[in-house]
Amino acid sequence: MSKLFEGSAVVQGTGLALAGMEISVTLNEEEMPMNWRAELDELRLRERLAHEMGGADKVRRQHDGGRLTVRERIDRLVDAGSFHETGAIAGSATYDENNELKSFTASNSIFGRARIDGRPVVVVGDDFTVRGGSADATIHEKPLMAERMAAEFRLPIVRIIEGSGGGGSVKTIETKGRANLPGGVGQSIGFHYVTSNMAEVPIVALGLGSVAGLGAARLAASHYSLMTKSSAMFVAGPPVVARVGQDLSKQELGGWEIQTKSGAVDHAVDTEEEAFACARRFLSYLPSSVHELPPKLAGDDDPERRDESLMQAIPKDRRQVYKVRPIIDAVVDRGSFFEMGAMFGRPIVTGLARLDGRPVAVMASDPYFYGGSWTATACQKIVRFVDLAETFHLPVVYFMDCPGFLIGLEAERAATIRHGVRAMAAINQTSVPWCTIILRNSFGVAGAAHQPAGRLALRYAWLSGYWGSLPLEGGIEAAYRAEIDAAPDAAAKLAEIEDRLNKLRSPFRTAETFWVEEIIDPRETRPLICEFARLSDKLLTPGPCAFPIRP
């Protein structure tokens, strides 16, 4: 046996002569009469060679690094036995002088259809054991066809990315004898699908291993991206970065803490198994494409359930913070909240959940981060999240406690106000049903951006509601300057004005004037938002979004 077949199963059956070597192939149909026995044997042989990937040594090296091979990854991601591969026998072969197959190396891009929770999907994965996943062994059309298949057949796509994700290396210059123009003639259509599919089908991207260049782009151009904590992702890796004077390890340059805090990757997990579980869970809330509506489940949690803990959820002292995630957990279908992007734009919490079995997009303020003030990054997170909700027809529920935009020099330097009005525009441009629960603060322009401004949304304020154009602190000095300056004791005057205003700012006075339509007992929240989700059934319309979402 030649080295080529080392490590493959010992098989018995019909001998198949290729390149002068006697190769055994298992065939159950041995005795069956067939016109095409030799051809079938060759097909099975070539498929078997493809399954050897980069060979036993490379596979061992992949496992020694604590990583699964791309075929193992696909098997563990999808429903058992459901993977149907396209183009398995595409690769590069060598032939002897008689034109008999001598050796074969599969393309390092593997794709096909499979099922996740019984629903069809497209899966495309990089095989790092073949030339480190680089472009010269990819066959450009394979990942491209995977993207096309997802678009044309309206199926979610899961990208399993390792290495340069089909991107070129400088070696390509030598193998091709010329330098590639990125996006040049015949090379741009792949880039088209990488972003255009975001407006068509759910895209989940998993970075497993070192991910760079085009791989990093394919990871980031997704609705939900994940990496394992041992992985790293960067535009260019340490050797390239060293040339610009930064001596950093892979982890220091693009480890999970860097990439989840920067918002380039949504979530990091310890194991590949967890990454697959997250991918499956994310997809469970979404329709297969924009042409369908999100899948409803039979609700297994009482929509009328009233959680007593909600009466203690918000501290009476307005300077004190509280944890918002337990509030979300208490009002959505039990165990259904799935947070996304927890480490980025942290004054805002975003995730998917179910209400009476219906998938919804949940947004909430987290007072632990600047009291829930909108920072520039929180605004970026809001834009991406409400665009996701709009694209896939998810009603939005926003649990709001926003004292305004973050203020101060750093906030001005970060262009908080422009990112802020962009977030406001994103909210205003939605057409999906919207419901806002005001938990506590609503101040200023960021406070105003709590529901789409041009249409009716549902809104409920908790008993703890507290609002105004400006916070009193600092606001009084600005508005009552003359009165304070004229007083013999400025501090006493300030306190007197503050006391006067505080008496007027009871939320009941606002409700009396009908500037807020409803103040509720917090325990009524779940029944009301479940009603909202049921009312939304009639309003959701499948089809492409008026504006295609961007990564």
Place this chain on the structure above:
Amino acid sequence: MADMPVLSELNAVVLKIEVAPGDRVQEGDTLIVLESMKMEIPVSAPRAGTVTAILVREKQVVEEGQKIAILGG
């Protein structure tokens, strides 16, 4: 257990320091209270241990990612 730095997760001012070096703390105990946007934001122990060092003082401005305490085994 190895020393573990406790970081500020935001730009803030140190309002109160609730523990001193040598104190035993449980996971979730408040170590330091920061102030930002007029809110009091507790920084709690990420795990049980002994406070090895407090690296800030009250009224000090701290930045996101800055080490503010060290927690030992």
